[in-house]
Amino acid sequence: MAHFDTTTNAGQILAAASGGRRRRGDRIFSNTAVIAAVTILALLAGVAVFLLTEGLPALTASASELPNHESFLSYVAPLAFGTALAGVLAMIIAVPLAIAVALFITHIAPPRIAMTLGYLVDLLAAIPSIVYGLWGIFVLGPAAVPVMKWLEEKLGFIPFFKGPASITGRTMLVVGLVLAVMILPIVSAVAREVFSQTPRKLQEGAQALGATRWETIRTTVLPFGRSSVISGAMLGLGRALGETMAVAIILSVSGGVTFNLISQANPSTIAANIALNFPESSGLAINALIATGLVLFAITLATNFVARLIIARSEIK
């Protein structure tokens, strides 16, 4: 950064040496830049403040005034559970695949086609979530029905697959799969970045010792990228937690708390619950939905914060 300051100083000295008109131009321009910066901070503060002011009536209202006549906490708790379940499920499915995709692009695919493959993975991120929702309900869901039936019959002793298996495919498992596809590009982009930055000398050292490609990857690339991959997974989790439309379309909800992934009765997620109920709500119900949005905001904020913390730590090292 040192050279940076010299240029700034040189600019300031020149500006100071050359009359007021120029300095006014500089002042206007730099003030505009500062205003833009402050606007962004204000915007973010605004998100928190407005959600808080609009959510507060529901937070302070008594249980009898709220929709369904239950306290806000017991309203939001199953939703938060559903959100966490869907997000973690998506992460568990997506992270191993994303690591494999990143390794394939950076270390296994021929360099000639690696860039094209990377572009294909990025395409997954460009597809709107509504399209994923339609694909999930019309294509993946029906295709998953026999698989879930099989899971119920063969693995029904595991609580996750207790069943009865859904006959429509509108289950938590399908939601987890769709969310996994949606967050895969983010996780694999982070992993790709760090895998491609593994120091050449480490890899060449391993190869010189006679390591095969997999041994090179296991001993140099994976340890080098571990913390970034973890933070990438957290970023992906943050995405999955806040994803709305795919869940709102696919999941058939009943509200209860259950770990059963393949049945027709699933807990809803915060985001999907807002999307499904907001258009038909009014009065305090709206405030309650905004308050749940605030809870979602806090959860994703915490997740992202942890991710950034991991990144910052690994950068210091």
Add this chain to the structure above:
Amino acid sequence: MTPPPADAATLSTRSVLAGEGKRGGTLPSWAPWGALVGALIFCAAVEAALGWFTIALMLVFGALVGIVAIYAWSRAVEGSRRAKDRAITMAIASAFGIAMAPLISLLYEVIKRGAAGLSWEFFTSDARGVVGGGGAAHALVGTLVITGCAVVISVPIGIMAAIYMNEYGRGPLRRALTFFVDVMTGIPSIVAGLFAYALFELFFGPGIQMGIMGSVALTVLMIPIVIRSAEEVLKIVPNHLREASYALGTPKWKTITKVVLPTAFAGLVTGVMLATARIIGETAPLLVTTGVVDSLNANPLSGRMQNLAVYAYNEYRSPGVMKQASYDRAWAAALTLIAIVMILNVIARLVYRRYKTEIR
């Protein structure tokens, strides 16, 4: 670690280094492909014999059998370390294939089902007063207007903030901005929509729905993307260009507007287009801000406004009497959205390739 073989002296150095052990052979170069294709044919045959043939199952089982086959073959010829390497390489490649399968399936389904709903009417008429039919012109116009407004708001703020971060900023404000832009990229889209609703409700009362509210919500999502990409391009403008400009006595703001920005121009345009592509398909924030409506409204400042994403959702959620026609229109809207996103992506990359300044 296994003890070295008794006849170690007879092994070549190369074969020891490559982990070939006693059986220092090498598989032919077509071995992985051969194993995979063989496994696929084997699985197809078994499935056909059992009578439950599906492509997905064949691919998954084929990959598994292929991994086992290449491991066994390589272990017999090349030794265990090479075998493990080959098996894991094939596992990673298959995982990549599995990860790409949804993309292929999704594009195929969207094109197949979307084409059924596309028609001249779809693009030219709205759905006002039409029972179970009509087009999506109002949604298309709404998407363009809402996104256009969001771009007009986000781009100046985003690029000026990036200029601040890269050219002026230091100290606490810069650090805060870097941190909070990161935070902002993580805001769930539905939360952005609720924010816009809460903001406007405070001034216009409850139940307010306008196109511009959607734009504000999208702005919250778009600004961090614009800043990130703009900062990235401004960073790679070499310092000697700035210094040369200062040496000629050019004031800083002119250096930025006449030297830095033109150098980074292609990158900035590409970044903005990719950011636009990211937000143009957003549904959730618009569902809570712009509402659902059947007729054409091109004025973002008054009344409800339809857009393609919400249109697709609505055609799916509340299909009319003719269910299939409604679903067809939902898919057609999805296809239109994907087409817009892809076109933006392709143009963005073409612009970058064609107009980027060669930086030496």
